[in-house]
Amino acid sequence: MTSTAxxxxxxxxxxxxxxxxxxxLGAGGPLARIRVADGRVTEIRAxxxxxxxxxxxxxxxxxxxxxxxxxxxxxxxxxWAVARxxxxxxxxxxxxxxAEVVRERARLPLDEKVLTGFGFRxxxxxxxxxxxxxxxxxxxxxxxxxxxxxxxxxxxxACLALVGRTGHPSGVLREHxxxxxLAALPKAPVETVDRLVGEACRAAAARGVTGIVDFQYGDTxxxxxxxxxxxxxxxxxxxxxxPAYLDAAIGRGLRTGSAVDGGAGTVRxxxxxxxxxxxLNTRTALCRDPYPGLGDTPHAHGIQETGTEExxxxxxxxxxxxxxPAVHAIGDHANTVALDAFEAxxxxxxxxxxxxxxAADLPRFAALGVTAGVQPRHATDDRDIADRHWAGRTDRxxxxxxxxxxxxxxxxxxxxxxSPLDPWLGIASAVGRTGDExxxxxxxxxxxxxxxLAASARARRLIRVGDPADLVFTDVDPLAADLATLRTMxxxxxxxxxxxxxxxx
Numbered sequence: 220m221t222s223t224a225x226x227x228x229x230x231x232x233x234x235x236x237x238x239x240x241x242x243x244l245g246a247g248g249p250l251a252r253i254r255v256a257d258g259r260v261t262e263i264r265a266x267x268x269x270x271x272x273x274x275x276x277x278x279x280x281x282x283x284x285x286x287x288x289x290x291x292x293x294x295x296x297x298x299w300a301v302a303r304x305x306x307x308x309x310x311x312x313x314x315x316x317x318a319e320v321v322r323e324r325a326r327l328p329l330d331e332k333v334l335t336g337f338g339f340r341x342x343x344x345x346x347x348x349x350x351x352x353x354x355x356x357x358x359x360x361x362x363x364x365x366x367x368x369x370x371x372x373x374x375x376x377a378c379l380a381l382v383g384r385t386g387h388p389s390g391v392l393r394e395h396x397x398x399x400x401l402a403a404l405p406k407a408p409v410e411t412v413d414r415l416v417g418e419a420c421r422a423a424a425a426r427g428v429t430g431i432v433d434f435q436y437g438d439t440x441x442x443x444x445x446x447x448x449x450x451x452x453x454x455x456x457x458x459x460x461x462p463a464y465l466d467a468a469i470g471r472g473l474r475t476g477s478a479v480d481g482g483a484g485t486v487r488x489x490x491x492x493x494x495x496x497x498x499l500n501t502r503t504a505l506c507r508d509p510y511p512g513l514g515d516t517p518h519a520h521g522i523q524e525t526g527t528e529e530x531x532x533x534x535x536x537x538x539x540x541x542x543x544p545a546v547h548a549i550g551d552h553a554n555t556v557a558l559d560a561f562e563a564x565x566x567x568x569x570x571x572x573x574x575x576x577x578a579a580d581l582p583r584f585a586a587l588g589v590t591a592g593v594q595p596r597h598a599t600d601d602r603d604i605a606d607r608h609w610a611g612r613t614d615r616x617x618x619x620x621x622x623x624x625x626x627x628x629x630x631x632x633x634x635x636x637x638s639p640l641d642p643w644l645g646i647a648s649a650v651g652r653t654g655d656e657x658x659x660x661x662x663x664x665x666x667x668x669x670x671x672l673a674a675s676a677r678a679r680r681l682i683r684v685g686d687p688a689d690l691v692f693t694d695v696d697p698l699a700a701d702l703a704t705l706r707t708m709x710x711x712x713x714x715x716x717x718x719x720x721x722x723x724x
Contacts, residue, residue, distance in 0.1 A: 234717030242280040246698040255688040258716035287679035288429025288689030289642040293632030297435040300415035302636035309338030314348045322356035336364040342500040342604040348373045350390025370498040372397040424720040427691035430455035444481040453720040457489035474541030490545035491537040494524035496553035504550035538566035545569040585626030595645040596638035599654030620664045629674040647705035688717040
């Protein structure tokens with residue numbers, strides 16, 4: 220985005236001066252002391268402590284490492300906050316095994332009208348999800364299960380009736396049908412969601428996060444203004460705009476990067492979220508080659524969510540009013556469509572996910588000034604599904620090293636709740652290309668640690684005088700950490716605009 224620098228350097232408040240002593244400047248860096256005042260880094264000196272005559276308070280970091288504050292560049296915060304409380308159905312490897320987990324949960328008292336679960340991945344299952352499978356174990360209780368990629372909902376008959384879809388043949392709803400059905404479910408009170416979001420933000424700060432880009436569907440700008448008005452946020456937020464709210468955003472004079480009224484300096488307007496295709500797990504990502512076993516079916520190559528002409532028109536209208544687009548594109552054909560649209564409109568913006576790319580499209584990201592917003596944990600989570608459904612093409616799947624070599628700007632995110640809101644999991648996946656004990660998957664696409672840290676900090680590689688005091692302090696130097704330690708990196712403290720959001724009071 221053209222506004223990245225403005226957003227990342229917003230000051231969070233007028234905090235009292237503080238010296239941070241005996242801290243290592245970056246991974247593998249030297250010992251130094253840092254002065255923080257009025258929300259910014261005001262002085263950096265080599266050595267182990269402040270001047271003896273300093274009358275300002277000193278905090279001794281005892282040789283810990285300081286890094287620029289981390290960002291999660293792709294979050295669905297409301298869904299992530301609620302998903303942390305939902306039934307976890309990510310572990311079972313079949314539809315019937317998921318149903319047994321649901322059966323056990325249904326034996327306990329329910330706090331809500333609908334038993335809601337999250338996290339299933341049916342792309343490798345030996346059997347298919349179906350309403351009858353759930354009806355057999357919980358016939359009278361409405362059940363709604365949401366897939367890990369958020370593109371599929373699996374409902375039983377009682378829940379289908381609740382959302383006005385009695386008679387649906389399978390109870391498995393994908394893409395727009397999924398979103399419409401989930402939107403029709405009873406909603407938690409706003410106060411409950413805001414409380415859960417607050418808890419999720421504090422948990423993110425505990426992992427070193429100082430900012431997020433929130434792609435939650437809805438009037439996200441208004442939601443975050445309300446939350447900021449209720450109390451100081453522990454993270455900065457860029458709130459995305461969806462097409463349904465574009466006219467209202469233009470009417471309010473909102474522009475990507477502009478501060479939101481009532482946002483207390485921590486909430487800014489994000490990009491316009493648009494879709495070209497679906498997802499890999501649902502086999503709806505738009506690809507040049509057909510999915511195995513789908514033959515000549517209408518959607519053998521996936522689906523195009525937004526027609527090319529409509530996509531260009533929306534991007535052009537948004538860009539003309541200072542709102543930059545963020546275009547969801549997963550399949551290789553979808554990424555070509557998205558890049559073609561950026562070339563036609565001649566605006567800056569982002570492509571979200573960029574999971575499968577053609578070789579000819581790699582240099583276009585840098586040439587067009589398009590940021591690749593990617594989620595490295597997806598590469599390790601989806602390796603088996605990719606090997607099956609993108610067989611013979613995975614050398615160009617999640618091709619982060621190739622994107623870097625082509626000059627692209629990468630920004631890492633989690634896509635939470637698709638993967639947990641924890642930047643260290645993404646950093647470790649990018650560096651190691653494995654999320655378990657198996658060897659690296661396509662190790663040629665590994666990203667150097669320095670590049671992974673920068674992609675997790677909106678390209679900030681160094682801490683400089685004048686920077687916002689958005690900082691994270693780790694007990695272990697990332698340069699000395701193995702993959703297991705990177706994944707579970709012990710974060711000692713997090714600072715936002717000179718105030719502690721995690722760690723020391």
